[in-house]
Amino acid sequence: GQQVMQIPQYQHVQEGEDFTTYCNSSTTLSNIQWYKQRPGGHPVFLIQLVKSGEVKKQKRLTFQFGEAKKNSSLHITATQTTDVGTYFCAGKRETSGSRLTFGEGTQLTVNP
Amino acid sequence: GAGVSQSPRYKVAKRGQDVALRCDPISGHVSLFWYQQALGQGPEFLTYFQNEAQLDKSGLPSDRFFAERPEGSVSTLKIQRTQQEDSAVYLCADRTGRVTGELFFGEGSRLTVL
Numbered sequence: 001g002q003q004v005m006q007i008p009q010y011q012h013v014q015e016g017e018d019f020t021t022y023c024n025s026s027t028t029l030s031n032i033q034w035y036k037q038r039p040g041g042h043p044v045f046l047i048q049l050v051k052s053g054e055v056k057k058q059k060r061l062t063f064q065f066g067e068a069k070k071n072s073s074l075h076i077t078a079t080q081t082t083d084v085g086t087y088f089c090a091g092k093r094e095t096s097g098s099r100l101t102f103g104e105g106t107q108l109t110v111n112p
Numbered sequence: 113g114a115g116v117s118q119s120p121r122y123k124v125a126k127r128g129q130d131v132a133l134r135c136d137p138i139s140g141h142v143s144l145f146w147y148q149q150a151l152g153q154g155p156e157f158l159t160y161f162q163n164e165a166q167l168d169k170s171g172l173p174s175d176r177f178f179a180e181r182p183e184g185s186v187s188t189l190k191i192q193r194t195q196q197e198d199s200a201v202y203l204c205a206d207r208t209g210r211v212t213g214e215l216f217f218g219e220g221s222r223l224t225v226l
Contacts, residue, residue, distance in 0.1 A: 004154075006154075031213075033213075033214060033215075035215075041219075042203060042217040042218065042219055042220050043155060043203070043215075043217050044217070045214035045215060045216070048212045048213065048214060088154050088155070090154075090155075092213075097160070097167065097168050098143065098145070098160050098167070098168065098207070098213075099157050099160065099168060099170075099171070100157065100215065101157065102147075102154035102155045102156070103154050104153060104154050105153075105154050
């Protein structure tokens with residue numbers, strides 16, 4: 001079945017450093033979504049990417065969708081302590097109906 | 113309601129007990145999803161409803177898991193004869209974005225099976 005892999009599993013940074021998490025799918029995706037889950041919380045939607053090679057920005061966050069629509073990345077510039085949490089990508093295939101397949105997540109900790 | 117509401121927030125069950133977890137989605141929203149999130153893992157799809165119709169139940173791990181949404185609003189996830197491996201957070205979500213399809217999750221029900 002479809003697999004979505006994320007790396008790294010954990011990332012510790014000093015406040016002000018940049019952070020990147022990578023997501024790879026074993027199959028071509030129709031779209032990919034990113035979610036953030038704070039410790040003890042539930043996943044919260046950040047963004048959706050649909051087009052091949054698409055790049056979207058939200059303030060310090062930059063999201064990319066690969067040309068082959070099988071990989072994606074999230075880059076945070078100048079991390080802040082409020083960025084702490086686990087970031088998940090979630091992919092959807094054309095043939096998977098409404099089902100989203102989540103990656104294992106990247107847990108980000110930021111040292112002040 | 114204003115958001116997706118789940119109850120109970122925490123449930124401790126002895127192995128072999130049956131449990132029922134409730135999800136109250138945003139009023140009028142058609143789609144409802146159940147996901148299972150084990151500790152340190154990403155959410156895993158269990159099942160999907162459109163109104164009262166269960167359109168996809170391929171993620172239910174065994175026949176001990178059963179979900180229903182009889183009137184197309186509140187949904188219940190039932191787990192029979194719970195096992196320790198059922199310990200997880202069970203997340204309910206509805207799909208708020210008619211265009212983008214993003215999921216809006218509830219707070220989850222944390223099930224611990226002893």
